[in-house]
Amino acid sequence: MTIAQQDRTASAPHGFDVEVASGLQRYSVQHGELTLTSVFQPIFSLSHMRAVGYEGLLRAHDALDRAVSPLDVFGEAARLGDVLQVDRLAQTLHLENFKVLGAEREWLFLNVHPGALTDPYHSAALLASLKRLDVPPRRIVLEVLEQSAEDLERLADAVRQFRERGFLIALDDFGAGHSNVERIWQLNPDIVKLDRIMLSHAAHRADMATILPGLVALLHEAGKLVLIEGVETEHEAQMALACNADFVQGFFFGRPNPGAVDPVHAVACIGELTERYRDQAEARERRNASRLAPYLRAFERAAERLAAGEPLEEVCWNFLALDHAARCFLLDAKGRQAGRNVVLRADRAAHETRFLPLADAQGANWLRRPYFRDAINAPERVHVTRPYLSINEALPCVTLSVATRVGEQTCVLCGDIDWVDEERF
CATH class of the missing domain: 3.20.20.450 (EAL domain)
Structure with a gap:
């Protein structure tokens, strides 16, 4: 000693x-x-x-x-x-x-x-x-x-x-x-x-x-x-x-x-972990981009047709025909919904009956939602939200949105996609 x-x-x-x-x-x-x-x-x-x-x-x-x-x-x-x-x-x-x-x-x-x-x-x-x-x-x-x-x-x-x-x-x-x-x-x-x-x-x-x-x-x-x-x-x-x-x-x-x-071991352990995390995050982003691609194409086409004067109920069919597309809806420049949600499949409508008090969104105000604010702040381009909980069915969803001119009015077209099977880690 x-x-x-x-x-x-x-x-x-x-x-x-x-x-x-x-x-x-x-x-x-x-x-x-x-x-x-x-x-x-x-x-x-x-x-x-x-x-x-x-x-x-x-x-x-x-x-x-x-x-x-x-x-x-x-x-x-x-x-x-x-x-x-x-x-x-x-x-x-x-x-x-x-x-x-x-x-x-x-x-x-x-x-x-x-x-x-x-x-x-x-x-x-x-x-x-x-x-x-x-x-x-x-x-x-x-x-x-x-x-x-x-x-x-x-x-x-x-x-x-x-x-x-x-x-x-x-x-x-x-x-x-x-x-x-x-x-x-x-x-x-x-x-x-x-x-x-x-x-x-x-x-x-x-x-x-x-x-x-x-x-x-x-x-x-x-x-x-x-x-x-x-x-x-x-x-x-x-x-x-x-x-x-x-x-x-x-x-x-x-x-x-x-x-x-051992500080050297600590740096190596956390450094390697961070590198693997980065690689996995980049791979996840590529998967998500690939997953979103057909929805974006159909949604962009729907926005073009809407701006050309076609009714909402007709322009959304190609988007809603995709497997996990949930609904389309239209907002005015103040975030208020004009008309009801457009839903294609009967099974979707039947599922939403559990949330019947929320089914009629006509006149609802979505001013607080990021998809509305992003679209108004940067019009004429499609925005994609992070996954969030949809109030319609209490399920994870992603919303596409774009602000465009419909006649003399600025409107925001929105489309929801179910995101229940997203890989997070």
Whole structure:
């Protein structure tokens, strides 16, 4: 052990032991019959292509050196009414090991029980540990664990005070249990960690895959950075890229380890992932362009015939005869619909009876819709929306639109295409 290591050991809390293996110093502590120590799972910024933080995770072994689940450790502590003491012990252990990890600018993500924030004794102990180790609060991200809090106002006030001291706040396990949108308004976190279950659902369900990017966008609108945890496969990593997440964490990028991450490996991993994502995105755009081509040709021809004075009911037949064409309709210069939707197939009309109150759109105002605004702002060219939920049948759809002159009036011709089988990832 070096002199510096001896000095560090001397300054560690009473009862902490130190071991050196493969040149790596590591602290441990006894808790009953268990030996507790730390590992750190890296948290990566996809844009920076490097680790920006580490989450401290507890590891436990019994007297026979058999691994004991951290859930069992905290479960037993909760049964004995000792959970805050074990929580504080884990925090101190992670701080000790983080100090010798060699991370010079990265954050340490610390899981904290809500009671450890609201209890003056436990919060003071955390601050004292940071001062002793000379770790500034700005290096610490406090992860507020997912569970009910008896006094949310008190917790929110404690979180505010920690933030004022320079700590960052993360809301853990968002989308599971008690962590929901209400918690965001109450605790005002800097970072929201999306629970693994949301990513798992999105990887296997098209509707959830559609929701995930919107959820990330909503959190960004609320001023929150987004971390997706539990990324285990290439497919899930691609989904994290596609939904514009800020940070990622999971076995695909890095497993929990006593030491720091290899920066060269991180750059290579994320760089290769980004290249594959770009290739897949370009291929998807080519497929979509090919898929849209016959609809665009038929729609452009319909617009030409409409401008030439032919009635709407006749110009749309070629467009509506295509497999996934849903309807055509005509708007005036103020976004109001002139006449009913033009629908070709009887099966389409029968399906829409479930949404009968919405079937008659004559006089409806679509001023807010992007397809209307885009067409008015750039007339005489066909615009294509991104997939969105159609109000007609509550199904994903893409709308083509073009502003053209019909007699003396400016009108916007619109055509909807069902997009239920779009490949998103």
